[in-house]
Amino acid sequence: MPYHKNKQQAFQAAQQGTEEARDVYNNIVQNRADYGSELKHLSNEINEAYEQINNALEVASENQKPKLEQFQQDLHTIVNEINNTP
Known part of the structure; x- marks a missing residue:
């Protein structure tokens, strides 16, 4: 996502990124076969949200x-929470 100089746009991007990371986290089911790929997706969302x-x-x-x-x-x-999940 491009860097926004506008304060409100930057804030909204950060808020949206955090919400997307939360949504991915809340939808992960550990026992599913694709847990690893979901975890990677979550990691990407979290990294993007931190950047935003x-x-x-x-x-x-x-x-x-x-x-x-x-x-x-x-x-x-x-x-x-992810790191402390067995």
Whole structure:
């Protein structure tokens, strides 16, 4: 996704990226045969969301920064949950 200088567009891209990562995470079923490919898809979504958040933080207003930081925490929680799954 191209980098957006516009604060609102950058924020919306970060928000959407985080939501997409959450959706992929919530749809993963560990016992399915394609779990590995779903996990790779989730990893890609998380990496893209982190990139979008970092881009948005560069131009974010003071009001947007706490929400962007929450998006980062949400992604971190997903990563921890996946890493702690047996």
